[in-house]
Amino acid sequence: MPLTLMRVGDTACVTRVTGKDHVRSRLAELGFTPGSEMKMVAKRGDDVIVSIKESRIALNRDMASRIMI
């Protein structure tokens, strides 16, 4: 399921990042690679702030819905 379905405080591992364009590479560089653990810090609708690899990343819905857990 996509990251947007996580609740605040949940932790989960990235299983897959969909898409093929450079957005995907961007996410990978920021640490969203399969197997990485992340925690949902805050949500604003489907816009999310997650903490991954010790940093806090804000993603809007388009980005968040491409990350599968």
Place this chain on the structure above:
Amino acid sequence: MTTIALAGNPNSGKTTMFNDITGSSQYVGNWPGVTVEKKEGRLKGNKDIVIQDLPGIYSLSPYSPEEAVARNYLFNERPDLVIDIVDASNIERNLYLTSQLLEADLPMAVALNMIDAAKKRNIKIDANRLGELLGCPVIETSAIKSQGTREAVARAIELASSGDRAKPPVFSDGLERVLREISDLIRDAVGDGNLRWYAIQVFERDAEAAKTLKLSADIAGEIEKRIAAFEAEADDDSESIVTNERYLFVEKLVSETVVFDTNEKLTPSDKIDRIVTNRILALPIFLAVMFLVYFLSISTVGTLLTDWVNDVLFGEWVPGVVKSALVAIGCADWLQRLILDGIVAGVGAVLGFVPQMMVLFLCLAFLEDCGYMARIAFIMDRIFRRFGLSGKSFIPILIGTGCGVPGIMASRTIESDADRRMTVITTTFIPCGAKLPIIALISGALFSNSALIGYSAYVAGIAAIIVSGIVLKKTKLFAGEASPFVMELPAYHLPTVKGVLVHMWDRAKAFIKKAGTIILLATIGVWFLSSFDWHLRMTATEDSILADIGRAIAPVFSPLGWGEWKAAVAAITGLIAKENVVGTFGILYGYEEVAETGVEYWGQLQAAFTKLAGYSLLIFNLLCAPCFAAIGAVRREMMSAKWTWFAIGYQTALAYAASLMIYQFGSLFSGGGFTAGTAVACVLLALLLFLLFKRPYRAKIEARAGDPRRIDAV
């Protein structure tokens, strides 16, 4: 001479390190992307060593202009050595860039920065072991406390003389095999270049590397076959394969050298984020913060200071002292008038405004330094997206309320070209500090100081941004979705007094310098042109050269309601610097000293302008092409004369259309009757509505979005 480049992730403390080892005071902010250009300095105590501060980057793939700046510098200009600044409290993500820097084939040292923050969070790092695994010295530093930085530089310099190079990471056997095959195929094309790096770039299908190598079609085809085969085998695309392998390398490093505190609770930053980005509270908190900023700088503290400077310093002291000094030395009459009517009046009006701007800059600096600015971008993204802009466009606009120049420069963190160009074009619609005197003049002279005029100026600025977002996004030039929002949010911290003051001074300094240079010259120019006729005889303002020029231009503005030559001249001098508008009126109405609100000639303005014409004048000056300094910034960011002219043309056309509609519809509704001007306004309104509601441009969007790599910087 030795050149050391500082490279690292955004917000890892590069600029703090740079300031510490060079003794300079570059601005350090707390949002990703503060350093957008590389900065050069000399090592404190050894001027032969040049330090280059590169923009913060997550990787060396050229996705955003900052990354291209850093990458071009490292691979084309070749510094003598690199200090890689790694944020120890966020080590895994930071080591990703390290894994790429290791491939640059340069001597490299790693500064494990913010080591104190890591220790506070119980993260234990074995620096020696990490150094062994990376094959380069690793030094623990805390740049903010100036610990370890000297040692890091010393070790790096030692390394450069020894000639030791960092060793690139070794990937899995399969990937290494393909990379070897590619290396063999491109060996001749690379020559004495960095073979391993090129092999990886070619494997990732990097367009720029392919362009540099000029591979023959045969070889390119052969390489593509191998990449495709490997992709099929790994069921992933080549770029992701490399990214994953890099993280595997990093994970191995981390597992051997770092111990994390497993029962770490919510960090304070997480707790603050839960509240300030909360669905319900986020907007009210943001509005309250903004209200406080403008309450402090515009309504209370800033105004008190500015009033004092205007009324006491430039109102009584300076003109009095200057006048008696001029009389005492028996200065010629014309020179006395130049100094008093021209320079003191014009420059004084600008300087009087500086305290207010300082308070505004101080507040903005605080917002940037504490970490809230990045959250604002996140909060505003939802709203801005509807108008075709991303939340990242909001930071430039917010900084633009102080001054458009740093605002325009802050747009560089926006990844997509179209979004960035649009932000550059629209940022100066928001009233900057220098436009506040114009607002004060019009609201004071014609609207009995109604605060509504000030608010309406901001509303007009925001409306212009929104309308432009919608309209431009539907054209072929800007078509496509706003780029998805992704931004690292820095940890909150209490800014240091020194940091905030340095930042404020950095920006305020520019204004004061401007008052002493360009505005001074412009004032002298305006005074000269308004005091002499074509035969260079001193004359009344009404018969001056400037009056003739003004009368020639004025008809252009009569449909806007202010086809009066003084206003036309003021609008033109506003291009030099917006502060000039009020000062120019002052000189033209013949006053020795003018407060920043121009209170002395309110009476004359009331006689010359109706409320409607005055408001139209205000809106035109707020929205039209910005001052020269900002146009220069637009030129730098657009990196194209064509786009710069487009920006200026668009802004001025929009300003003209908006003012015309305001004046013509205003006249109509206040009983002026339907005139030719009203007809033009109707046509403009219809055109605007058409542009707002027409179908967006769609063709070829696929091709644009499908182009994965943009390399347009530098």
